[in-house]
Amino acid sequence: MSTISSFFGNMTLPSPAAFSMGEAATKGNLGGGLDFLLEKMESRPFQITTSVLSVVLLYFVFGLFSPQKMKATPYVGKESDPSFHGALKEGYSKFKDSLFKIPAPHHTVHIIPPKFMNEVKNLPDTKLSFQGQVKDRFSGQYTGLGVNDVLVNAVKVDVTKNMDHIIKEFEDEMPFALNTTFGELKDWTEIPFYHKGAEIVGYVAGRIFVGHPLGRNDKWQPLTIQSMASLATSDELWEYPEMFHGLVHYFLSHVKAVKQYLVDGAKVLTPIVESRRKVAASGTKGPKPADMTQWIMDQSSEKDRYDVAHIVETQMMGSVVAIHTTAMAISQVMYDLIQYPEHIAPLREEWKRVLGEHNGQFNKSSLSQLEKLDSFLKESQRHKPTGSITLNRRINQEIKLSNGIVLEKGIHVGVASAALGFDPEIYPDPHKFDGFRFYKLRQIPGNEKKWHFATAAGDQLFWGYGKDACPGRFFASNLMKIMTIEFLEKYDFQFRDGVRPPDVIRDFRTIPNPVFPILMKSRKA
Secondary structure (H helix, E strand, O other), X not given: OHHHHHHHOOXXXXXXXXXXXXXXXXXXXOOHHHHHHHHHHHHOHHHHHHHHXXXXXXXXXXXXXXXXXXXXXXXXXXXXOOEOHHHHHHHHHHOOOOOEEEEOOOOEEEEOOHHHHHHHOOOOOOXXXXXXXXXXXXXXXXXXXXXXXXXXHHHHXXXXXXXXXXXXXXXXXXXXXHHHHOOOOOOOEEEOHHHHHXXXXXXXXXXXXXOOOHXXXXXXXHHHHHOOHHHHHHHHHOOOOHHHHHHHOOOOHHHHHHHHHHHHHHHHHHHHHHHHHHHHHHOOOOOOOOOHHHHHHHHOOOOOOOOHHHHHHHHHHHHHHHHHHHHHHHHHHHHHHHHOHHHHHHHHHHHHHHHHHOOOOOOHHHHHOOHHHHHHHHHHXXXXXXXXXXXXXXXXXXXXXXXXXXXXXXOEEEEOHHHHOOOOOOOOOOOOOOOOHHHHHHOOOOOOOOOOOOOOEOOEOOOOOHHHOOOOHHHHXXXXXXXXXXXXXXEEEEEHXXXXXXXXXXXXXXXXXXXXXXEEEEOOO
8 A cells, every 4th residue: 555655646646527528528538438439330330229119128127127216316406516404405305205315426316205214214224224324425435434332332431431430531621622712812812712622621531531641642632623534535636536446545645644644643642552552461469540542442353452543443443423513513513603692691690500409510410400501512512513314224125114115225315304493393493592491491391301412313413313313412412511611601702893703514514604703802811
């Protein structure tokens, strides 16, 4: 691999347009293969025409009697559009109870009606695969991006089991993160909040991922922030036809950068992994470190347990999810608080009361009692979800739905969760932002345990649904609650010139603008 990379290193990659014919393509500039075919058609018209007609006839015969029933599925949107948010809303309004397709740059995505969720939510990976979809979407064989069972199990089992410890670590690290990132702001100061928010999440999550003091390491911490470039890697790769990915990935700057992050991360983690390997080999008894590095080791096979490359790659995958999606979400929360400031005083009153009842301590019990804050986070998520589709899956075996529709092997599917969030049949007056919408719903007898921020249900799909619902949602929920409290306790916020930072829309993602600032100032004690 390194030899091939060095060989291609000084070569120039043709532009994406060079790999496509375009509307103006004619004989003579279609490329050697097509020119050759056209020449043969001119020299041997009868034989070529007969062969082509035979293929066309077979196509229609097999198509006529094929059990596949997706050919009439309507397309909504255009592949040339940078955003599919509008197309998803249009498709949901027109085809809410039937399939429609979105021509995304990476794969056409078939949008499944929410009413079929219970039929597919718990199907095994042999039929419906989350990991397969991620690998396809991010060209994992070339970029190294994807999700593995080790990461999923470490979050499902170890993170969940150690949540009180994790919350305590969040609380301990937050003052350092705030002081390092913001410090004291005596006057109104322009802050690119999404970028700085990611740094704060990086410090706090780093306390869990690699422990203290490594989470503050000036070599490790930037790597976790820069891991966001991995998403740009796949975007850059999908500018080219899929058949060329195996070649062009050697040239692309983001692919090279991600591979360098993994090399640099391995240098940082190697002493830690080697130290723990020696402790395990010595048979020394005692509690293991409670961090993601150890949990990855514990969940890995014997072959991979002390493989630094495997551990770093898994850490980086976790960083993309834990750090950057949380930073996106908390940025929208703060923008919503600025835009709807009437919520701030009730939220401050709530956490002062609840924390006063728990000796000022954050823990699972105290955080679960912040019902108004929980509601505000959920309403912010409903209005500004990080992604407009969930339950992204690849069909590994043909699936027949109860209405007779067949989901064909190899296709990508998803649910229009963002559009569902504005369905008036589920959310009355859906375009109104009511930060206490879900708090009010939970006051209704019988609803006490419903409508939580971390709920994953058929009408609340922002975290997914079924066996592959986001396993890190409780981690993110607790971290976002602590961050919101700390921000509102220590700082005042306002928009610069009264303008909310415009979002960056990329296919199905809504990303807070990374450079557009807001104004912040330290609150008086």
